[in-house]
Amino acid sequence: MSHGHSHTHTHGHGHSHEDGHDHSYVNTPLKALAIAATVTGVIFFAELIGGLVSGSLALLSDAMHMLSDAAGLIIALLAAVVGNKAASSKATYGYRRVEVLAALFNAIAVTLVVVFIVVQAVRRLGSDYEIDTGMMLVVALIGLVANAISAWALSSQQNNSLNVKGAFLHVMADLLGSVAVIIAGLIIRFTGFTFADTIASLLIVAFVLPRALGLLWKTIEVLLERVPRGVDLHEIEKALNA
Incomplete structure (x- = not known):
């Protein structure tokens, strides 16, 4: 039985990329994925630094969203490059499990950071704090533009690969995260309602956490070598007996 192989083929991304079936990895447009992964990774670091300096939890939350998707894009690249490396006498099942290990690391890291953000949001309740809305808005706008570039790079290839289509959908979700941060920044700048930052951060966390936990469970x-999702062992047994 190909039990060791089939599990890993269905876990290409931390989000919806697991719906990219085996054949999609073979001809994945590497250039489009590489551009999107690079841009998303750069913006993650920009939002992380900007969030820490400006004091914006919303920006930090969106940075974690970007980290999750950047890792997912890298996993897709691993699936396309390393995952297709031929099996050998040292690795008789091949290297598809590399993407599973990367996905596991991604899920654990994002989950821990999301928990940290929630704790910080709760600690801010009822307290006064300052936010540098200038930096918050500049970084969020850069993120918006970067996500638009990633979406453009992936849009022309999304019909050629389910893996890329999944990446495209999540880059579009990143766009919405950047928009949420911008809206929160504008509200704070013109009304002084700093709690808008906490609200935006919790909304982004509510979007990211279920995806991270779902990925963690799937990996x-x-x-654990469980039966792959969608496979009915009893039906297989009936077919073999027949």
């Missing part, structure tokens, strides 16, 4: 299922 654990793979590592």
Whole structure:
């Protein structure tokens, strides 16, 4: 039975990329994925630094969203490059499990940071704090433009690969995250309602956390050698007996 192989093929991305079936990895447009992964990674660091300096939890939350998607894009690249490396006498099942290990690391890291953000948001309740809305808005606008570039790079290739289509959908979700940060920044700048930052951060966290936990469970299922999702073992047994 190909039990060791089939599990890993369905876990290409931390989000919806797991719907990219085996054949999609073979001809994945590497250039489009590489551009999107690079841009998303750069913006993650920009939002991380900007969030820490400006004091914006919303910006930090969106940075974690970007980290999650950047890692997912890198996993897609691993699936296309390393995952297709031929099996050998040292690795008789091949290297598809590399993407599972990367996904596991991604899920754990994002989940821990999301928990930290929630704790910080709760600690801010009822307290006064300052936010540098100038930096917050500048970084969020850069993120918006960068996500638009990534979406453009992936849009022309999304019909050629389910993996790329999944990446495109999540880059579009990143666009919405950047918009949420910009709206929060404008509200704070013109009304002084700093709690808008906390609200925006919790909304982004509510979007990211279920995806991170879902990825974590799916990777654990793979590592535990559970029956792949969508496979009915009883039906297989009937077919073999027949």
